Amino acid sequence: xxxxxxxxxxxxxxxxxxxxxxxxxxxxxxxxxxxxxxxxxxxxxxxxxxxxxxxxxxxxxxxxxxxxxxxxxxxxxxxxxxxxxxxxxxxxxxxxxxxxxxxxxxxxxxxxxxxxxxxxxxxxxxxxxxxxxxxxxxxxxxxxxxxxxxxxxxxxxxxxxxxxxxxxxxxxxxxxxxxxxxxxxxxxxxxxxxxxxxxxxxxxxxxxxxxxxxxxxxxxxxxxxxxxxxxxxxxxxxxxxxxxxxxxxxxxxxxxxxxxxxxxxxxxxxxxxxxxxxxxxxxxxxxxxxxxxxxxxxxxxxxxxxxxxxxxxxxxxxxxxxxxxxxxxxxxxxxxxxxxxxxxxxxxxxxxxxxxxxxxxxxxxxxxxxxxxxxxxxxxxxxxxxxxxxxxxxxxxxxxxxxxxxxxxxxxxxxxxxxx
Amino acid sequence: xxxxxxxxxxxxxxxxxxxxxxxxxxxxxxxxxxxxxxxxxxxxxxxxxxxxxxxxxxxxxxxxxxxxxxxxxxxxxxxxxxxxxxxxxxxxxxxxxxxxxxxxxxxxxxxxxxxxxxxxxxxxxxxxxxxxxxxxxxxxxxxxxxxxxxxxxxxxxxxxxxxxxxxxxxxxxxxxxxxxxxxxxxxxxxxxxxxxxxxxxxxxxxxxxxxxxxxxxxxxxxxxxxxxxxxxxxxxxxxxxxxxxxxxxxxxxxxxxxxxxxxxxxxxxxxxxxxxxxxxxxxxxxxxxxxxxxxxxxxxxxxxxxxxxxxxxxxxxxxxxxx
Numbered sequence: 001x002x003x004x005x006x007x008x009x010x011x012x013x014x015x016x017x018x019x020x021x022x023x024x025x026x027x028x029x030x031x032x033x034x035x036x037x038x039x040x041x042x043x044x045x046x047x048x049x050x051x052x053x054x055x056x057x058x059x060x061x062x063x064x065x066x067x068x069x070x071x072x073x074x075x076x077x078x079x080x081x082x083x084x085x086x087x088x089x090x091x092x093x094x095x096x097x098x099x100x101x102x103x104x105x106x107x108x109x110x111x112x113x114x115x116x117x118x119x120x121x122x123x124x125x126x127x128x129x130x131x132x133x134x135x136x137x138x139x140x141x142x143x144x145x146x147x148x149x150x151x152x153x154x155x156x157x158x159x160x161x162x163x164x165x166x167x168x169x170x171x172x173x174x175x176x177x178x179x180x181x182x183x184x185x186x187x188x189x190x191x192x193x194x195x196x197x198x199x200x201x202x203x204x205x206x207x208x209x210x211x212x213x214x215x216x217x218x219x220x221x222x223x224x225x226x227x228x229x230x231x232x233x234x235x236x237x238x239x240x241x242x243x244x245x246x247x248x249x250x251x252x253x254x255x256x257x258x259x260x261x262x263x264x265x266x267x268x269x270x271x272x273x274x275x276x277x278x279x280x281x282x283x284x285x286x287x288x289x290x291x292x293x294x295x296x297x298x299x300x301x302x303x304x305x306x307x308x309x310x311x312x313x314x315x316x317x318x319x320x321x322x323x324x325x326x327x328x329x330x331x332x333x334x335x336x337x338x339x340x341x342x343x344x345x346x347x348x349x350x351x352x353x354x355x356x357x358x359x360x361x362x363x364x365x366x367x368x369x370x371x372x373x374x375x376x377x378x379x380x381x382x383x384x385x386x387x388x389x390x391x392x393x394x395x396x397x398x399x400x401x402x403x404x405x406x407x408x409x410x411x412x413x414x415x416x417x418x419x420x
Numbered sequence: 421x422x423x424x425x426x427x428x429x430x431x432x433x434x435x436x437x438x439x440x441x442x443x444x445x446x447x448x449x450x451x452x453x454x455x456x457x458x459x460x461x462x463x464x465x466x467x468x469x470x471x472x473x474x475x476x477x478x479x480x481x482x483x484x485x486x487x488x489x490x491x492x493x494x495x496x497x498x499x500x501x502x503x504x505x506x507x508x509x510x511x512x513x514x515x516x517x518x519x520x521x522x523x524x525x526x527x528x529x530x531x532x533x534x535x536x537x538x539x540x541x542x543x544x545x546x547x548x549x550x551x552x553x554x555x556x557x558x559x560x561x562x563x564x565x566x567x568x569x570x571x572x573x574x575x576x577x578x579x580x581x582x583x584x585x586x587x588x589x590x591x592x593x594x595x596x597x598x599x600x601x602x603x604x605x606x607x608x609x610x611x612x613x614x615x616x617x618x619x620x621x622x623x624x625x626x627x628x629x630x631x632x633x634x635x636x637x638x639x640x641x642x643x644x645x646x647x648x649x650x651x652x653x654x655x656x657x658x659x660x661x662x663x664x665x666x667x668x669x670x671x672x673x674x675x676x677x678x679x680x681x682x683x684x685x686x687x688x689x690x691x692x693x694x695x696x697x698x699x700x701x702x703x704x705x706x707x708x709x710x711x712x713x714x715x716x717x718x719x720x721x722x723x724x725x726x727x728x729x730x731x732x733x734x735x736x737x738x739x740x741x742x743x
Contacts, residue, residue, distance in 0.1 A: 049711040058711075088707040093566055093665040094462070094657065095703070101458040102704065105588065106451075119566040123663040126569065130586070142565055149569065187556055188563030216555075 040083035041076070041339065043068070043329070044103035045322075046114035046124060047139070051091030052242065053116045055271045056318045060138055061086065062310050063322025064113060071330040078333060082326075085109065089120050096120035100127040109133065110339050111329045113322070118142035118189075125154045132419065134341045134348075136325040139318060141267070143192065143412070146372040150414035153345050155328070155371040157321045159288055160406070161189070164267045165196035167377030167405040168286045170204070171398060176262040176284070177234020178206035183224055183248060185240040186213040193239050193266055209233040214240060214248075221248045225255055238265045238283065245272070249280035258282045268382065270316040273393040278384050281393060287378040289317040289360065290396055298356040314391045320359060324373075327357045328366075342419060362401035369409035371416070374402030431740075439690060443596060447589045455701070457588040458660075463693075463700045464592075464599045465656045470680035470692035472649035475606060477678070478686035479615070480642040481622030485540045485674050486547025490647040492669030493550060494520040494654025496561060499664040502570035509573045509584070513598070513655045520651020521644065523550075528643040532636050544671050554666040566665035570658075584659075595656055602652055607689065609645065618642050679717075683724050685731025694733050 045064055047057035064084065072081045085107055089096035096115055103109045104127065112128050112135040115121045121140030128135035129151040137145050137156040141164070146156045159167075172180075180201055184194040190213075198208055209231035212224040218240070225248075228236055236257065238248050245265070252258055268285035291314045293299045302323075306315040315323075328348065333339060336347040349368030358364035362376045380396040387395065442449075446460040473487050498516030501508070531542050554561045561567055575582040575594065584591040609615050617638055620628045629635050658664045667673060676699070684695020699717065706713035728735035 050707075050714060054711075086708070088711055088713070090703075090707065092667055093663055094661055094668070097661045097663065098458060098462055098704070101588075102456055105458060106454075106456040119564060119665050122565060122568060123661060123665070126662055144565065188558035188565060191558070 039080055041078075041080045041111075042083050042085060042103075042107055042109040043111045043326070044085045044087060044100075044107065044109040044113070046087045046089050046096055046099050046103070046112070046120070047116055048091035048120070049086075049088040053091060055275075056139065056269065056316070057116050059271065059310075059316050059318040060116065060322035062306065063315065063319035063324075064326045065322075066306060066309060066319075067323045067326035067330070071326070077330050078337065078339070082330070089115050089117070089124075091117055091120070093120050093123045097123050097127055100124040104128070104131045104133055110341075111135070113138050113325045115140060116318075118145070121145055122149055125149070125151055129153050132341045134329065134344050136328060138321040138325045142189070146370045146412060146414060148413040150370055150412075150416060152416045152418045153341060155345075155348055155366055155373070157325050157328075157373045157375070158317075159267070159375065159377065159402075160372060160412075161192050162196050162407055163377065163402065163405040164286055164288075165193060166200055166407075167379055167400050168264065168266050168284065169197055169200035171379050172235055172262070172264055172284060173201065173204045173206055176264070178204075179209050179233040180206060180235045180237055181209045181228045181231050181233035181261075182211040182237045183221070183228065183239060184211055184213055185244060186215050189241070190239055194237075197237060197239075197266065214244070216244065218244055219247050221251045222255070225251055225257060229255070229257055229260070233261060235262045235264055238263060242272075246276050246280055249282060250277060253279040253282055268394075269318070270314070270391070270393065271318070273382060274391065281382045281384045283382055285380070285382055285394070287317060287380070287394055287396070288375065289320040290378045290380075290394060291315050292392060292394075292396070293360065293399075296359065296361050299359050302359055314389075324353065324357055328353065331357070361399055364402065367406075367409060369416070370412045370414040372402075372406060372412070374406060376401055377405050443599075447592055454705075457592050459700065459704055461588075461592050461595050461660055463697050464595050465653055465660055466677075466680065466700055467693035467696035468599050468602055468656070469650060469653040470677050470684065470696045471603070471606065471689075472646050472653060473674075473677045474681040474686050474692040475610075475649060476642055476646040477681055478688070478691075479610060479622060480618045480639060481625075482535070482639060482643070483540050483678070484543040484643070484646075485671060485678065486543030486545070487646070487650050487677055488671065488673035489547035489550040489669050490520040490524045490650040491654035491657065491673070491677075492554060492664070492666070493523055494651030495658035495664040495668050496554060496567060497651070498655030498658040499567045499570050500560075502573070502658075503567065507573045509575060509659065512572075512659070513652065516655025516658065517648060517652040520654060521648035524647025524651070525640075525644040528640050528647065532640045532643055544674070547669065547671055547674060551666055551669040551671070554669055561664075561666070564666065566663055568663050571662050572659040591659075595660070598652075598656055602649055606649065610689070614638070614641070679721055683721055683731055685733035685735075687730065688733045688737070691731045691733040695731065698732065 047060055049057050068082050068084050076082055085103055087099035089099055112133055116139035118140035121137045125135060135154045139158050141158055141161050143160045143162055182194050184190045214224060240248050252263055263283035265283055265285050268287060273281055291303050303314055306319055332344055332348050332351055336343055348366050352365040360376045364375050366373050377400045378396045379398050380394055383393050383395055386392050447457050450460055469491055477483050494516040497519035498512040501512040501515045527546050534542050572585055575584055582590055584594045617633055621635055621638055625635055680695035680699045681692040683698060685691025702717055706716050
């Protein structure tokens with residue numbers, strides 16, 4: 001053994017080691033260079049780029065990157081270019097918190113965007129609040145973020161769960177019927193959705209024929225669907241998310257229930273519709289933003305620009321969330337002429353988005369009392385057969401302004417505590 | 421060979437001194453390499469968890485794939501004390517450790533009669549039970565959104581108050597002290613006759629049985645101790661994040677711990693800590709560069725398993741001894 005080593009021959013193990021060292025050097029390099037130009041304004045985004053939300057997170061990033069490009073082309077923020085730092089939360093709270101600390105403590109970011117996962121959004125909002133960094137939650141829907149867990153430094157672009165329920169409920173009731181049956185995933189998010197929709201229904205004077213609680217990961221919905229059909233409601237509300245939703249809708253179509261009862265749900269996303277088999281694309285839903293808005297200024301250019309940057313894919317609600325979050329920061333900082341977190345957070349209250357950012361017909365502004373963006377709900381029907389463009393999978397019926405879908409500030413449970 | 425044995429203690433002392441010096445000075449040298457204090461804190465906590473898994477895997481020879489459950493119970497226990505009962509960090513840690521350890525002791529009694537793959541399957545099953553409890557019981561655990569809000573509380577040491585909430589370096593040293601206590605306890609147990617018996621069981625269970633050692637009882641005690649250490653690490657993790665979430669109990673988290681232990685070097689005492697360093701630091705840097713970071717970690721894991729079955733530390737050791 002020793003003799004062989006003394007011969008100086010390069011054995012396979014040495015080669016592997018050398019390869020390993022060379023490989024590590026590739027990765028090690030970037031963080032040694034971390035002393036970068038100091039005159040950029042650093043902005044961080046934390047999103048689950050790996051895991052179940054990878055697709056929507058990726059679209060959000062495309063939107064953020066596009067916004068950074070636009071901002072820098074127009075001279076940046078206070079004359080300084082934006083430098084975007086992207087971190088993967090891996091859909092794990094511990095990792096997300098870690099990345100938030102890394103971005104704030106080590107990289108010294110001025111502004112934070114993220115996360116799609118509500119739990120991580122809440123957790124990193126605690127960190128940004130502790131460090132007094134302005135933070136826009138771009139994609140976590142749970143009510144608490146702009147409700148009882150609100151913070152002075154945290155704003156939100158996407159809708160709350162309550163807003164989603166409210167937007168669909170009125171249209172369903174007026175247009176499709178008073179007797180509703182629910183299929184609800186049996187965990188906190190599902191219960192919140194169901195309770196919100198049921199409260200609306202009671203308010204209008206309708207009745208609930210039943211509520212089927214389905215465990216997470218249900219593949220066979222036939223028993224629930226047969227029960228629902230037997231109850232003979234006007235509307236069947238399908239609330240499961242992700243793969244559960246796809247399975248449920250597929251079986252709805254197989255049983256022909258969509259021909260007898262109006263099938264509906266609350267929030268729906270283009271990413272999900274695209275991933276579904278065509279026969280599952282049924283029902284009345286709410287989109288948080290839709291790319292086809294004839295006559296609304298700026299939308300066509302936005303769609304065309306995003307298509308160039310995403311390999312031909314149209315922007316989704318998530319792309320718009322990312323774009324709007326980033327643009328909001330640049331606009332408000334340039335208007336207030338400062339980077340101070342508290343001043344900017346105050347200035348963002350009641351801040352109205354200009355047409356080239358809001359990209360929707362109604363007024364769109366951040367509410368000062370709970371920091372929620374009053375953005376429109378696009379209610380309409382999912383299309384089994386795309387209308388023209390293969391990505392046109394949704395027909396918008398009505399666009400309801402955010403003030404109408406959102407509960408009043410006094411009912412959100414949010415009390416903002418500003419730093420002394 | 422004789423010379424080697426004489427060398428061994430001195431070398432061991434030197435290695436130990438180096439490890440502790442590196443850990444104690446971490447807040448000072450890490451920023452120079454592009455790290456940050458919070459990263460060091462996370463490495464310590466996950467390293468302790470991986471060492472707890474290894475206490476069972478490397479020294480008793482049974483593989484648990486559900487250890488995240490005890491980790492998560494520790495985190496929830498600690499968080500719930502801080503949220504609902506008392507604003508005291510030590511009480512939180514104590515409660516979290518006891519909750520996870522006792523749950524482990526009770527269920528361990530049901531698990532220890534199984535061996536090999538059956539043992540691993542049963543631990544996954546029990547682990548998932550706790551995952552779903554945390555996920556579904558929203559009114560108490562916060563469900564999918566996680567348990568919050570709670571914050572680690574400043575330590576009142578009689579003469580002075582240590583602000584571990586806002587001072588990242590102070591918190592690092594607090595975690596380091598907690599880590600040192602647990603590691604000392606672990607080393608003490610492994611050096612005791614009981615620890616030697618664990619090794620005997622690992623090496624040859626049948627022979628141990630013939631020698632009259634109550635094997636099931638010993639495995640149960642080792643399992644329970646490992647659960648206590650795990651829950652202790654979990655309650656520290658809750659303090660690191662000021663948050664507890666159901667994914668901390670999921671079997672994929674258990675998988676990460678096993679991966680750290682195996683990558684760093686199971687059977688060696690410090691190996692899992694090295695594994696945690698590699699895993700956490702690697703994830704931290706590579707995931708900033710590419711979203712495909714998991715491929716690199718997976719590749720590294722495969723390399724280690726194929727070429728260095730005793731892990732990274734095992735490979736280093738062999739090189740040192742051979743030279």
